[in-house]
Amino acid sequence: MKKKLVSTVLASALLVSTLAGCGFTGGDTGSGTPTTSGDPGTATTTRDTLVYYDSNEIRTLVQWAASDTQSFTILNNTFEGLFRLDANHEPEKALCEDYTVSEDGLTYTFTLREGLEWSNGTPLTANDFVFAWLKQMSADATNGYNFIMTDYIVNGAEYGENKVSAEEVGVKAVDDRTLEVHLKNPTPYFLYLTTLSMYFPLNEAFVTEQGDNYGIKAENMIYCGPYVITSYDPAVGTTLKKNDKYWDAENVAIPNVEVKIIKDASAALNAYQAGTLDKVNLSSSDVAKYKDDPEFHTVTEFRVTYLQYNMEDPALSNANIRKALGYAIDRSILADTILADGSAASEGLVSFGVSGSDEGTFRELNGNISSFDPDLAKEYWEKGVAELGSEPKLSLLIADDSVTKNIATFVQSQFRDNLGIEVAIDSKTSKARNELMDNNNYQFAITAWGADYDDAMTFLDLWIADAKTGKSTPYRGNYANPAYSELILSAKADANAETRLQSMLDAEKLLVEEDAVVSPLYYKGFAYLQSAEVQDLIMHPLGSPVEFKFAHFADSAEG
Template sequence: MVKKRKVSLGKRIGITVLAVVILAGGFAAYDTLSRKSSSSNVLNEPLATDLTTQDLSQVIDEYSSQIAGNVQEGLLSRTASGTAKAGLAKSWSHSKDGLTWTFHLRKSLKWSNGDSLTASDFVYAWQRTVNPKTGSQNVYLYSGIKNADAINSGNNKDLSSLGIKAPNSHTLVITLEHPMPQFENLMATPAFFAQDKKFESKLGKKVGTSAADQVYDGPYKLVGWNGSNKSFKLIPNSNYWNKKAVKNDGVNFQVVTDPIAGLGLYNKNKLDQTTLSTNAQIKKYKNSKNLKIYNESGTSYLEYNQTGKVAGLTNQKIREALNLATDRSTISQEVSEGLDSPASGITPAGLSKTSSGEDFAKAASKSTGYSYNISKAKKLFAQGLKEIGLKKLTLTIEASSDSSASKPTLDTLQQTWQELPGLTVKEKFVPFKQRMQDQENHNFEVVLGGWSADYAEPLTFLNMFISGGGNNDGSYTNKTYDKLIASASNKNALNDKARTDNEIAAEKLLYKDSAIDPIYWMNAATLTNPKVKGVQYFSSGVWYYYMHAYRVK
């Protein structure tokens, strides 16, 4: 995945990122960590890019979320089918209007360092995340919780007015401004997990910058990560309330950025799974009994810098021309042997259904018309150039250098876009972390990003593009769009049909305004070790739960 910045990773920022450059030293660089555990009840997992943080207020990419979702636990967790179940809270309830939620914590909860975990740790964590001084990009997820938006915007300086209270050490009362259909799902998301104020107050900005700079309340503890190294472990947390349910002795992680090395390590039993990320790999193993195809509920898309700093990109006709010059089918074929699907909207197929039972993406596609039409694109591009008084234009597309999907995507875009008279297209490849930073700072012209779902509802994608939103990196703005999202999130939150109507209308506006350029919906072709059982996979939120997994002989 590219990004789940809400990266899903992420923005849960996308597509598995695996660089095409062979790392110096080949497989030997990865042997040390897994050599001793390949036959024990320890799992061996790859991570496709460097771990960025374990500060729960700052976790924004899929990979950090994957770790956080296993070393921490929220008020709620998830069943194998993805529905909410009890986590640190043993029970919960809500008022008839859906505005007041009450959670009762388990007794005698502890952090991994022995500190008591109480309801006040959730109050502290939520207040810290919405505090504008923290600069969390997860705060958009809090929209709908009483006073969260007002506090984060700076209009309300009283952190204690946030809609979360702890009447005693084992009870939390949460107040919403409007019903939130995704609320239970969010309670199993790292952005809403507890944080240990006693521990964190000594660290300041160092929180979560290494394994030692964090404490854990989940099934595992993170050990061996110094903030930049390529191998680390999850080991069982003896202070976890349900430690007897953990069926393995831990998980070894290796950052493996090379698809050839990843496949080689899998074939040498040094990894228990690997994602096939090149066409050649997919062709070779497409009939393997160990191949699993996962719906990633993610979309790869282009964002245009519409701040006014990039010539041409504030012109709708130019953006529409670029969209029409995007050959989605060819890109999908080049990236994944056609495994990924050409996108007809930002919300991917398979994420959710409408009130009538139709796949939302299919229903929305009736209102959009993303297509490849180079003839129409040329006409619109010429008109757009004339409107802004230019005869030619140069655009740079930025993408992650550590993604095997980036090069074929940009190469195809460059080829088709440069058929537009007067347009020169340049490619720019930077590391994943820099690309994310450039997006956040609006330091790009056109950027290839990705988003994976935080929860199974279209708003997890559509919320990104509200005016001034923390993940609206292209600075798209449309008051009608904002009203549609507000209506879907507020007035129609519990009215499935009306909410769906709002969301489809929002997809239509993104298309009409050429606000973004959805390219393909993501699937993952993953080879898995048949001797490893019980790993739980989710297409939204945290990808994997490991605690129920075990190795058979």
């Protein structure tokens, strides 16, 4: 379903020697880069371990609670769904051996591979999918991702509201190897959805036995993906080893993976220079120094970083205040000078490259609705202050990694220079920031969203109103506009591609331009240094972030 520009973007990304998410290492002294088994800088001489780093804590390993890329990275490599994204970012059969789709596009019948097993030797069956999917549709799910199923599966929303029984939901285990799924509307990207962690199976007996301990430690979980977890510390990292029970274990080349949390960009670069990382993301200050290095690469993804306003905050409930803040930011300086890592100034919520129609991508069709205009910013600020009766004191909530701190400092300076105001920066751990947003305890925050599939809906339906409360979640700013929800619901039910697209174009303008619920900042890019010792570590521009399954050391590659 990808359009021409999307294919071009992905093809360009594949020209780099390896697509990688954050960082890793592997090698032995004299023939490659040594691995680490402790803190960055502590080298060993084994070549059986790939070391990858991430810049924020791993929030959770419980898939019905996970909503961050760090958690998705671990889950995607220790679990698996019916399909997995391949090296070209397209869904390929994974736990599914075959499938059929009814003529009306509403019924999918999946046949599982024969002899599938969990890492503890328990058979993996179609019922494991039913159990996991029902849990994701229920009130047990705390990741804000219920919609990724309830919007599509027959009676999914009704089940989440306790209006129907599990037997009435459109997901059935016909037998141990056959899963039948009934959709509300034809969904051309449904196979993409099955590659996401929310769609991974869970063993009911094991999860029930573990209770609240499930996902706390490695021993409290069983796995069905390429790797199993051997240790887990949210703030330090996770160690993985090859899953011998995995159906495709013979094609998993690297026996061990370590995922370390390194928040400071300088510390990560020092580890790379010391030979304990084979790939490192570069901060903007280092790009000029390394841009001519043969190990320098850039890659982009379908991910937008934005300011999320809390519509229930007394000051930010004022639309003029929100518009003022949005117009006050020069995004081109942010992307080209502050980040300088392949990122691009945002022109709306939906990122560059996402499909639109034969006439152009979604972004091309909707134009720039996220512009910089300091004069207009001042005008809106003055209106907002007059309506509030006094100038508000504002605090910007952020995660404490170095990249986000740099972004926040720039945004703070833009408010100072273009509005004459001082905005405080409230820096918290990623987990603490998420909890504050979930609990509605913030004014506005820097956050981000990456595409789960190649369609604008993956961004736009995040702000649809909850059926009970009539507004979006606190994390999405408590937005409440029936007109917006109607546009999204109409697009979801519309089988006409042209009118469906127009509803989404109108919805984005309403959300960003008229109601100013969010202020998009930039589309994510990476500049990085990477050794040729590790190859085929694939980073996807959408969906699950990174694949360890395909990676191998250069000197161990066959042929």
